[in-house]
Each structure stands twice: as C-alpha cells, then as structure tokens.
Amino acid sequence: MEKEQSVVEESRKNLNFIEQIVENDLKEGKNGGRIQTRFPPEPNGYLHIGHAKAICLDFGIAERYGGICNLRFDDTNPVKEDMEYVDSIMEDIKWLGFHWENVYYASDYFKQLWDFAVQLIKEGKAYVDEQSAEEIAKQKGTPTIPGTHSPYRDRPSEESLELFEKMNSGEIPEGKMVLRAKIDMASSNMHFRDPIIYRVIHIPHHRTGTQWKAYPMYDFAHGQSDYFEGVTHSLCTLEFEVHRPLYDWFLDQLADSDYRPRQTEFNRLNLTYTVMSKRKLLQLVQEKLVSGWDDPRMPTLTGMRRRGYTAQAIRNFIDKIGYTKYEAINDVSLLEHAVREDLNAHAIRVSGVIDPIKLILTNYPEGQVEEMEAINNPEDESMGGRKVKFSRELWIERDDFMEEAPKKYFRLTPGNEVRLKNGYIVKCTGCRKDEEGNVTEVYAEYDPMTKSGMPDSNRKVKGTIHWVSVSHSLDAEVRLYDRLFMVEDPASEKEKDFRELLNPDSLIVKKGCKVEEYLKDAKPLDSFQFQRIGYFNVDRDSTEDTLVFNRTVALKDSWKK
Numbered sequence: 001m002e003k004e005q006s007v008v009e010e011s012r013k014n015l016n017f018i019e020q021i022v023e024n025d026l027k028e029g030k031n032g033g034r035i036q037t038r039f040p041p042e043p044n045g046y047l048h049i050g051h052a053k054a055i056c057l058d059f060g061i062a063e064r065y066g067g068i069c070n071l072r073f074d075d076t077n078p079v080k081e082d083m084e085y086v087d088s089i090m091e092d093i094k095w096l097g098f099h100w101e102n103v104y105y106a107s108d109y110f111k112q113l114w115d116f117a118v119q120l121i122k123e124g125k126a127y128v129d130e131q132s133a134e135e136i137a138k139q140k141g142t143p144t145i146p147g148t149h150s151p152y153r154d155r156p157s158e159e160s161l162e163l164f165e166k167m168n169s170g171e172i173p174e175g176k177m178v179l180r181a182k183i184d185m186a187s188s189n190m191h192f193r194d195p196i197i198y199r200v201i202h203i204p205h206h207r208t209g210t211q212w213k214a215y216p217m218y219d220f221a222h223g224q225s226d227y228f229e230g231v232t233h234s235l236c237t238l239e240f241e242v243h244r245p246l247y248d249w250f251l252d253q254l255a256d257s258d259y260r261p262r263q264t265e266f267n268r269l270n271l272t273y274t275v276m277s278k279r280k281l282l283q284l285v286q287e288k289l290v291s292g293w294d295d296p297r298m299p300t301l302t303g304m305r306r307r308g309y310t311a312q313a314i315r316n317f318i319d320k321i322g323y324t325k326y327e328a329i330n331d332v333s334l335l336e337h338a339v340r341e342d343l344n345a346h347a348i349r350v351s352g353v354i355d356p357i358k359l360i361l362t363n364y365p366e367g368q369v370e371e372m373e374a375i376n377n378p379e380d381e382s383m384g385g386r387k388v389k390f391s392r393e394l395w396i397e398r399d400d401f402m403e404e405a406p407k408k409y410f411r412l413t414p415g416n417e418v419r420l421k422n423g424y425i426v427k428c429t430g431c432r433k434d435e436e437g438n439v440t441e442v443y444a445e446y447d448p449m450t451k452s453g454m455p456d457s458n459r460k461v462k463g464t465i466h467w468v469s470v471s472h473s474l475d476a477e478v479r480l481y482d483r484l485f486m487v488e489d490p491a492s493e494k495e496k497d498f499r500e501l502l503n504p505d506s507l508i509v510k511k512g513c514k515v516e517e518y519l520k521d522a523k524p525l526d527s528f529q530f531q532r533i534g535y536f537n538v539d540r541d542s543t544e545d546t547l548v549f550n551r552t553v554a555l556k557d558s559w560k561k
Contacts, residue, residue: 035067044080046293053269059098068101078205092301128163146186168214223247226261234263270329273483297484308537308552313342352515352530356395364392389472395514410463418463425450473514480508
C-alpha cells in the first residue's frame with residue numbers, strides 16, 4: 001500500500017502545473033468529471049513550432065484524462081483568412097499524431113454572438129461608438145491615468161440597436177462605427193476600458209460569404225465560443241493572462257448556469273536563431289527571402305517536415321522543455337538534439353559523398369565487383385542489413401585526402417593507411433593533379449587480407465572513411481541548411497530590420513554529389529544517415545535523374561561554444 005502511494009506521489013511530482021489543475025478539478029468533481037479542451041488557431045498562416053506546443057498540450061490533456069479536444073478555427077477576420085491555411089493546419093495536426101473530436105469555426109457562432117451583443121445593448125452594457133480609432137485610443141488613458149468617456153457612451157439602447165443593425169447591413173463604411181462594451185473606463189485593467197467588441201469589415205468571409213458585415217473581435221468571440229462548445233479548460237499562452245478578467249466578465253453576462261470554462265495560461269515556445277512572428281514569417285515568404293512556407297529553414301511545421309524533422313522528435317522536445325508560468329527562450333540545439341536522437345534510432349545508414357574525388361585502388365583487379373555487408377542501423381538489429389557494391393574506382397570526400405597533412409590527420413595522406421567502411425584497409429600512394437594544382441585523383445593499394453572474415457580483418461588503423469563505388473553510384477544534389485538568423489535572439493535586435501539579421505549561409509547547395517545505388521527507390525520525406533556527415537531526407541524536388549537531399553541536422557552540434 002505504501003509503495004503504491006509512493007508511486008502516485010512520484011507521478012504527481014512529474015505533472016506540469018496544468019495537469020495538476022486538471023487532476024484537482026477531477027478530484028473535486030467539477031464539470032461533472034468532464035475534460036474538454038480546444039485548439040483554436042486563426043487560419044491566417046501556417047502553423048509553426050510554437051503552435052506545436054499548444055497542440056501537444058490541448059490534445060495531450062484530453063488524451064491523458066479521457067476527454068475530448070476540438071479543433072476550432074478562429075475565423076473572425078476575413079481580411080487575412082484563407083481555406084489554404086485551414087487545410088494546412090489540419091494536415092499539421094494529423095502529422096503530429098493528434099486527432100480532434102470535432103471541427104468547429106468561430107463563424108459557426110456568429111448568430112449566437114450577435115444575439116449576445118444585442119442582449120448587452122438592451123441591458124445598457126454596450127453601445128455603438130462613432131469615433132475614429134485614433135480618438136478611441138486617446139480616450140483609453142494609460143495604466144496610471146483613467147480613461148475618459150466616449151461622447152456616445154450614454155447613447156440610448158434603441159439608437160445603438162438601430163446603428164448595430166446598419167453596421168451589418170452594409171450601410172456603414174469600414175472604420176466609421178464600432179460596438180463597445182460598457183464596463184469601466186477607470187479600471188486598472190486596460191482591457192476593461194470599454195473594449196471594442198464588433199467592427200465593420202466589407203470583405204467576404206471564406207465560409208459565410210457576404211452574410212455578415214459586422215464581425216466580433218477575438219476577446220468577444222473566444223470565451224463565448226468556449227462556452228457554447230462546453231470547453232472545461234481553455235489553455236492559452238501567457239499574453240492572454242491580462243485578458244482573462246474580460247474573458248470571465250463576458251461569461252458572467254452570458255452564462256445561465258454554474259458552468260464556466262476556465263482559462264489557464266502557459267509560456268510560449270521561443271527558440272534561439274528563430275522568429276515566430278506570423279507577420280515576419282509572411283514577409284519572408286512574400287519577399288521571396290525563403291522559397292515558401294515549407295522552406296526547410298522556416299520554423300513552420302510544414303518546413304520542418306520537409307527538412308526531415310520527425311513528429312516524434314518535436315513531441316519529445318516539447319515534453320522536455322515543459323510548461324511554466326514564465327517566458328523563456330529555448331536553445332534550438334535542444335530541438336536539434338531531439339531530432340538527432342529520434343533519427344539515430346530509426347534512420348538507415350548509407351554512404352553519400354557530398355564533395356567527391358576519385359580514389360583508384362591500383363592493385364585491385366579491373367572489372368571486379370564485390371558485395372560488402374552493411375548494417376542498416378547498429379541501434380536496431382531488426383532493421384537488418386544490405387549488400388553494397390565495391391569496385392576498383394570509388395568516390396570519397398575531397399577533405400578525406402590531404403597531400404601534406406598535420407600530425408593528427410588520420411585520413412588519406414601518402415604513406416598512411418585507413419579503413420574503407422565495410423571494406424578493406426588501403427594505403428595511400430599518391431595523387432594526380434590538374435594544371436592548376438587541384439587534386440583530381442587519389443591512388444591507394446588495398447590489402448586483400450583485411451576484409452571482414454579474412455585473417456587480418458581485425459588489424460587496427462586510426463582512420464575510417466566512407467565511399468561509394470563509381471560505377472554503382474547515383475547523382476544527387478545536397479542542400480545544406482543552417483540556422484536562418486545569425487543572432488541568437490533576433491527579436492531583441494530592436495534597432496535593426498530583422499531581414500538584416502538573416503544568415504547568408506543558411507542554405508548552401510552542393511551539386512554533383514554521389515550516393516549509393518540503394519537510394520534509387522527512395523521517396524520524398526524518407527530519412528537516412530549519411531555516414532560521418534549527418535541526417536538527410538529526400539526532397540520533393542527530386543527527379544528521375546537526380547535525387548535531392550535536405551540536410552536535416554548534422555551528426556554533431558557545430559554551434560556549441
């Protein structure tokens with residue numbers, strides 16, 4: 001009994017603060033023991049790694065406690081929204097491995113929200129204001145100076161109702177009128193100072209067309225949508241903490257029972273060498289500073305997927321950084337480590353030569369071809385092995401040969417021995433150069449007694465290099481991706497345009513690369529470890545003639561200080 005209690009106590013220690021809240025609510029029997037969450041993205045862009053943190057929490061809480069999580073699109077601003085984004089958001093959630101119970105839209109509740117706004121007007125808790133946005137902003141005051149009342153604040157309810165109808169009929173131009181909640185212009189919480197709850201927009205909505213011209217603001221639509229759906233735990237990022245009293249105020253005016261959704265805030269996911277602002281990401285796309293939303297340098301989930309990041313790696317990373325009540329910036333190296341860790345366990349090891357130079361084994365029989373045994377993944381025996389063709393002429397990396405090498409250089413240099421991975425020990429005898437002094441071929445002699453299973457197979461040499469048989473290789477293009485920004489915290493560089501901080505070496509394209517023929521049937525998004533180099537995946541730009549590989553992450557973190 002004591003042991004069981006100890007396990008339970010240990011389990012509770014490992015809960016994040018939101019899970020503790022949920023467990024306490026269940027223990028107290030709140031909401032009839034129901035757990036219901038929602039993920040409410042605005043369909044005005046592609047999801048990024050920051051959204052993944054919210055997805056893992058919203059869907060994860062529902063999964064862990066036998067509840068449901070709905071997907072709800074916050075489509076209250078037709079100016080920026082598009083079905084393209086709706087489709088991409090759904091795809092990203094599925095890719096992460098989560099499943100929603102229902103799909104809702106804030107626009108599903110436009111009539112209910114309208115009726116609630118009419119109720120507030122009739123109760124003297126809302127009024128139509130005809131001032132400009134600038135005038136309303138001036139009257140708001142400051143956190144230490146109370147705001148001043150609008151000249152329209154005491155407008156008769158009947159008059160506000162009539163104007164509110166005109167706001168939605170198309171008679172009122174954009175920006176000429178708004179509906180404001182009448183709360184407290186002297187409140188210490190600036191959000192209580194008669195917030196705008198409806199504005200006029202004449203652009204057709206992607207779902208409702210031209211049915212509506214008056215659209216609810218986020219603060220007005222969000223909490224009520226939670227209420228209409230039966231959400232028990234409304235989980236938001238920390239910037240919404242100051243909005244919570246307003247969230248609760250609206251619910252108090254609307255609710256006709258004891259049930260209330262409970263809003264709880266957690267810290268956002270911020271990464272070094274990254275920007276998360278949708279506005280800035282959109283700029284990068286529109287100004288063609290990246291190739292699109294799915295550019296592998298982007299922090300978007302579609303970009304990370306194209307680069308070869310795995311859904312499991314992202315989920316593992318988010319689990320490790322956890323959820324707190326204070327903002328922080330996470331080192332992108334932690335994410336890259338999670339990606340390495342996952343790919344190390346699952347990726348097949350292959351040979352890829354990015355900067356090829358020919359190695360000729362002068363004493364190897366011409367025309368002879370052998371099959372060498374290669375292990376697919378030493379971390380997982382169940383993945384088996386394969387045969388790799390070996391011949392007299394091989395491709396090796398250019399930097400695996402040096403004519404005049406320093407003392408601790410253990411690769412090919414005249415007179416030095418190395419092992420060819422899965423093959424023989426060879427001894428370098430020299431090289432050939434062109435007229436400009438560039439090495440074009442490297443020469444070596446192989447020791448036929450050093451192949452696996454032969455008498456000298458265990459003879460030790462200090463260096464091992466990878467290779468690809470010239471006559472059994474495939475052409476490839478390799479794209480070496482690095483961090484998109486040169487500075488650790490681009491958002492902190494207030495005096496500079498963020499575009500000036502872009503890393504000019506964030507993409508280096510290598511053509512004329514060589515990979516082993518095993519990869520001829522590789523499909524887009526297939527991941528591999530190029531031995532000694534890093535993890536790569538097949539890009540959708542691949543053709544029948546040339547495979548294209550994206551470097552997902554190097555074998556080691558080259559940014560560590």
